[in-house]
Amino acid sequence: MDLPPHDFVDISRQITTKTSGLPLALEIIGSSLYGESKKFWKGTLQKLELVPNQVVLNKLKISYDMLEPHQIEIFLDIACFFIRKDRLHPCYMWKASNYFPKRELLVLSRMSLLRITKDDTLWMHNQLRDLGREIVRREDVNFPRNRSRLWEPKIAFDVVRMKEGTYKVVALRLTRLYKEHSFTSEEFSKLPNLRYLELEGGNLVGDFKNLLSKLTWLSWSNCPSELNVMNLCLEKLVVLKLSGINITEGWAGWRSCLMSKDLKVIEINSYPGLKRTPDFSKCLNLKRLVIKQSTNLLVVDGSLSKLEHLKHFEIISCESPKRDGCEHYPVPFVLGSLKSMSKLGMRGMHLQELHHSIGQMTRLEYLSLDYCSFLKTLPNSIGDLKMLRWISLIGTSIKKLPRTMGKLVSLLELDLSMTKIKNYLLLLEISNGWRF
Structure with missing residues (x-):
């Protein structure tokens, strides 16, 4: 095996790390370094830090x-x-x-x-x-405003702040640098074809009528509690990801963000969290809804029962369960209307019972009720879920399983860690070869 000279070992490792060990890159760059001085090697490493190797790029x-x-x-x-x-x-x-x-x-x-x-x-x-x-950078080396995608925060911010955006920009990341900055309608008027927008902090100011009309992805962390914007209408939105302490049931942006009939994904990450989910009645084609928050008390708006295309629904609480003097999460909606659901998860919620209509969710494959510490029983109708493959009941107060679970012919895995189930003989009797 060929090894570099002893005093070249460290720089060899640095170059290997920079190329991520890609054989083609190592072959091309290694051949250019053969027989050269350590100073030349260091110069090559510096170039790799700034600009990818041209020969490697040409071959790729x-x-x-x-x-x-x-x-x-x-x-x-x-x-x-x-x-x-x-x-x-x-x-x-x-x-x-x-x-x-x-x-x-x-x-x-x-x-x-x-x-x-x-x-x-x-x-x-x-x-x-x-x-x-590098291909995107070369769309216009001197003027980033003419590139299709701007992912480096400072470059993206300068293009927007200087009102230099153009119709060529389709994707934009505005993060890290401008948590207090307010982006104006005039700035975004220069970006008519934007379809992807990632924000961290900041706010929107002015009249956004007919702006962001092609936006299909909005990811916004550290959202402001109040929006200083008028006529914001995200009718083409497909993916919505929101996070921050200001995401409450009364957040000012719900109306603008939840009006698209094309919405497929909603992710909400809020601390302490929502007391009630917003109205989903206009996003009837929603397929994935995930809510993460620190509170384990949440009222689900009745509009959720209208989401006939919803496949994936999770509510995840990071708060430790309280035993005394607390309210319970009653699951007020009828689960049976969500007939497309394949994955249902409610982690750490004050869930007292599952509605018997869960038996009508005939496409359900995955059910997780982990750390719902007040949950003591499952409804008999759970035996009607012929496609159910995984059940996780970690940390619940369930003491026994309904006998109807013996009908779950597709069940592969059942996790009963930290539950109160003691009658393992009964469990074995109904198991039908489950893994637990």
Whole structure:
């Protein structure tokens, strides 16, 4: 095995780390370093820190140049914004742009331009990420306003603040630098084709009539409690992700954000949290709803029962359960109306009982009621869930299971950790080969 000279070991490791061990990159860069001085090696490392190696990029670009237009758009989106992110969420956005993400991701995977991991996240080698970002940078090296995607916070902020945006910008990340900044309607009027917007803090000011009309993705952390905006109408929104201490049931932005019939994903991360969920009656095509908060008391608005296409619903509380003098979460909606549901999770809630209509959720595959410490029984109707594969009841107060669970012919796994179930013989009698 060839090894570098002793005094070159550290810099060799740094260069290997910078190239992420990609064999092609190591071969090309290694051949250029052969026989050169340590000063030359250090200079090469400095260049790699600033600009990806041109020869490596040119070779990687051979595969990129074979892509079709929609595949290029998806590849660049991932390189700039979605590495190590859930695959499904951007897929909804791409579908709204009339792409075919299932097919296009398969092509990209087969060409080794990305990988979809076991937990269904998007992964891309650092060299391919650098290729994608360099391609975007070269759309206009001197004027970022003419690039399609702006992901570096300072560059993106300067383009917006200086009112230099153009119709070419389709995706924008405004994070880290401007938590107190108010973005005006005039600034966003320069960005008519924006479809992806990521905000951290800040506010919107002015009349936004006919602005952000193509926005399909809004991710906003540290939201302000009050919006200084008029006529904000996000009719094309597909993915909505909100977080911060100001996300309450009375948050000023609900009306603007929940008016799209195309909404497919809503994620709310709020501390301490909502006391009541907002009105979902206009987002009837919603498929995924996740609410994370510190409080374990939440009233679910009746509009949730209208979401006939909802497949994934989770309420996650991070607060320790209280035993004395507390209210209970009554599950006021009829579960049976959610006939498309495949995953239902309520973690750490003050859940006293499940409505018997859960037996009508015939497509349910995953049920988690972890740390719902006041839950003592399951309804007999749970035995009607013929597609149920996983049940997790960790930390509940359940002492026995209904015999109807013996009808769960698809059940593969049952987790009863930290429950009060003692009659294991009965459990074995109804188990039908479950794993627990």
